[in-house]
Amino acid sequence: METTILKEMTKGGSKLSVGGGVEDVYGEDCATEDQSITPWTVSIASGYTLLRDPHHNKGLAFTEKERDIHYLRGLLPPAVISQELQEKKLLHTLRQYERPLQKYMALMDLQERNEKLFYKLLINNVEELLPFVYTPTVGEACQKFGSIFRHPQGLYISLKERGKILEVLKNWPKRTIQVIVVTDGERILGLGDLGCQGMGIPVGKLALYTALGGVRPSSCLPVTIDVGTNNEELLKEECYIGLRQKRATGQEYNELLHEFVCAVKQNYGEKVLIQFEDFANHNAFELLARYRSTHLVFNDDIQGTAAVVLAGIDAALKIVRGSLYEHTFLFHGAGEAGTGIAELIALQMSKQNKITLEEARKKIWLIDSKGLVVSERMESLQQFKKPWAHEHEPVKNLADAVKEIKPTVLIGCSGIGKTFTKEVIEAMASFNKNPVIFPLSNPTSQSECTPEEAYTWSKGCAIFASGSPFDPVEYNGKTLVPGQANNAYIFPGFGLGLVISGTIRVHDDMLLAASEALAGQVTEEDIRKGMIYPPISKIRKISAHIAANVAAKAYELGLATHLPQPENLLKFGESCMYSPLYRNYR
């Protein structure tokens, strides 16, 4: 098949070359989605190849003229339909599927077939479709990844590629990458070690980077590092897609990860964001500590989750009153999410009250699988738990700890479902007018409790937000809307902020800036309805605000490299956001 140069043109577009200040941000094949600045892009597909190129395929929406010019005659049935009608038809079809996994597979197929239509559908129906590309369905998809696998998405880097990672990166068809989400599959949501099948997570997270944060899909790269799996069932499974060996650890593991991180910087430069996702905590904290001062790295489970929860607490304080420091926090789970959130809350308390971090930490308690984290256990505690080992008698279970500590805010992040029992919630409600309850564990099966349970056991008083989505609940004739405390509110806007400012390092103050921007998007009306997060349907606007705040902080800290600083970062961020609308081809 002959390939010709294909030029995309916006309606009324007149310029021939790619130009404008935003080009530096997006580089390569398209400068910006602000078509008034740069209406042209160049690609190389035509005819049959064009129909199979997901970035440019429009299916039946190709116009008569485009069909003539691009050798599409006969390759499509005669009807020409609009993108809006395509979207309507697809939504109708998706709604016919009964099982969430069928919807997931249909959506992934669409993403591989027609990228713009996939994103238009997702952006316009985010509330309805997010649960099928993200938690909870992505969890089931990862568990069954081997049997539902149809076409590879993202890059697989296994121990077999040791010493050749730079070459592997060069096999990826895009040269300009701005965001990488990488997992090694060892702690996929609360579902444990899913090995190579964890790829569903980077793919899903990056779909959100584009749909929720407006980062261009062509500049996103999902990566799975396969060092084996300790999941015996997967190792025995016929359809398992990964290396059939136990996980490599120690030096072998560290060397592979180091080669990866260095190859990324060498291939894509120092402004590419590496987001670590769903690593087990024994690696996650070390990787972040090792690379945070030399590379642009971000751990979503530790840092993104912290920012989203702090924002929810900020909004909850408008209902329960008092400052952060006047509250007492208890975490069920002392891993990445737990200690990450705890640390950011302590940092904010210390800034607000001009106290030391040590003093602030005293208001925060954590429980792990062995009970309350207390000083008596200091020697045997992992490093990241030590700052939280306060003086206290040992306490073995959550219900007893709640009664002893009397927290105002209870946060679940153990990955173990059903642990916020009736006894726990009733105890919380017995000394709090409005207990703040955050069952953060994902997916839905691992949630510490449902909103219905929290509202019923607290007699409708709980302020509730969970990691996975739940439907509104009718309680005593009132509709209560549970919030979704999920890092999806933060990372897409956070990443966009780094990209538009060309930031080279992540600083904790940027997490506070992101958190503040999210909390600022919660309206009085949301609060009146008991909602501590803004509706997810407004996520593009929310992400633009987060991006602007993060970028502003990066400029203030001298970590941004795109100079001069745009006058209006919000407008600039919005103008950089990916648009899923088809372009006219000439």
Ligand SMILES: NC(=O)C1=CN([C@@H]2O[C@H](COP(=O)(O)OP(=O)(O)OC[C@H]3O[C@@H](n4cnc5c(N)ncnc54)[C@H](OP(=O)(O)O)[C@@H]3O)[C@@H](O)[C@H]2O)C=CC1
């Ligand atoms: N809503 C959101 O945005 C996010 C949600 N999460 C969810 O949070 C959960 C935990 O993730 P993460 O922190 O990364 O995982 P980690 O493995 O790092 O931490 C889990 C913690 O839970 C503790 N734990 C395990 N079992 C029990 C138990 N029976 N009783 C008390 N504590 C227990 C572990 O104890 P020990 O240390 O002793 O092993 C550990 O401290 C997952 O379900 C994940 O999906 C994570 C990130 C974001």
Ligand SMILES: CC(=O)C(=O)O
């Ligand atoms: C949401 C998320 O990052 C997690 O559950 O791991």
Ligand SMILES: [Mg+2]
């Ligand atoms: Mg995660």
